[in-house]
Amino acid sequence: MPSDYLAEYVQKILDAYRQTPGTAGIIRRPDRLLAEQLYHRGVPFASVENALILATARRLIRPADAPPLNTIRSLAYFSPVIEEVLDLHTSPTYFQHLRHKLQRFYTAPNSR
Numbered sequence: 001m002p003s004d005y006l007a008e009y010v011q012k013i014l015d016a017y018r019q020t021p022g023t024a025g026i027i028r029r030p031d032r033l034l035a036e037q038l039y040h041r042g043v044p045f046a047s048v049e050n051a052l053i054l055a056t057a058r059r060l061i062r063p064a065d066a067p068p069l070n071t072i073r074s075l076a077y078f079s080p081v082i083e084e085v086l087d088l089h090t091s092p093t094y095f096q097h098l099r100h101k102l103q104r105f106y107t108a109p110n111s112r
Contacts, residue, residue: 010035020052023072031075050095051081
C-alpha cells in the first residue's frame with residue numbers, strides 16, 4: 001500500500017530530524033509536508049539522513065570563539081544540503097565516517 005510506505009517514510013524522516021543535534025526537536029506541519037514532498041520526489045531516506053549528518057558536522061566545524069548558532073527549527077533548513085547530497089558522488093563510507101565522528105563528539109565528556 002503506497003500510503004503505508006508514505007507514512008513510514010515520513011515518520012523515519014521526522015524521527016531522524018527530531019534526533020539531529022542542534023534542532024529544536026519539534027515537528028511542525030511544514031516539516032511533515034516537506035517530508036511528504038521528498039517521498040513523492042523519490043528522495044532516498046539515506047540521502048536525507050546523510051544530509052542531516054553532513055549539515056550537523058559542518059555546524060560543528062567552526063572556530064571555538066565563534067558565537068553560538070541558533071537552534072534549527074525547521075526541516076527546511078536542510079533542504080539545500082539534501083539537494084547537495086543528491087548531487088554528490090561520495091562513497092557511503094564517508095557519511096559513516098562522519099556519523100562516527102559525531103557520535104564520539106556528542107558522547108565525549110566535554111561535548112557541547
